[in-house]
Amino acid sequence: YEYDDKEVYALINKEVKDRVNVTYARVSLQKQKNDLERQNERLYNFAANRGIQLSEQLQDIKSGMNFNERKAFAKLIKMVTMHKIDKVIVENKDRLVRFGFDLVKEMFKLHGTEIIVMSDVNNKSYEQELTDDLISIIHYYSMKSYSNRKKLNNAKKALQDNTEK
Secondary structure (H helix, E strand, C coil), X not given: CCCCHHHHHHHCCCCHHHCEEEEEEEECCHHHHHHHHHHHHHHHHHHHHCCCCCXXXXXXXXXXXXXXXXXXXXXXXXXXHXXXXXXXXXXXXXXXXXXXXXXXXXHHHHCCCEEEECCCHHHCCXXXXXXXXXXXXXXXXXXXXXXXXXXXXXXXXXXXXXXXX
């Protein structure tokens, strides 16, 4: 049998015609807010140049490794699982997720959602992708260590200030 996703969703009473297109942008730090605005602008222009009408531009300012606090990402997942999104446009795979992009892409596909990656990084070799993943892991844990060290130093300073008073 030949069928497409839209026919299947129509059979199970999912309203395909009401599906929307969105972009998702993310930066890790608050000081990168200007980068986030430029990322959103590039995504909007990319969609407009391809005739894709956008309904919403979702964005987060959180680490790609932190799923718990990414409110726009959680909203995106909820909308996808409710069959409300037709296309999600991201600038790079790592803007959506740091690891497991193929898993997320497959999950979205099962819900009839296509992920469009603006700068398709499929041109990278396996070794380049592995190196990028390892660098991301090292960066994440070094930033976490730096953050913990900074908190510890602040606590020591506050303790010293209290004992001097």
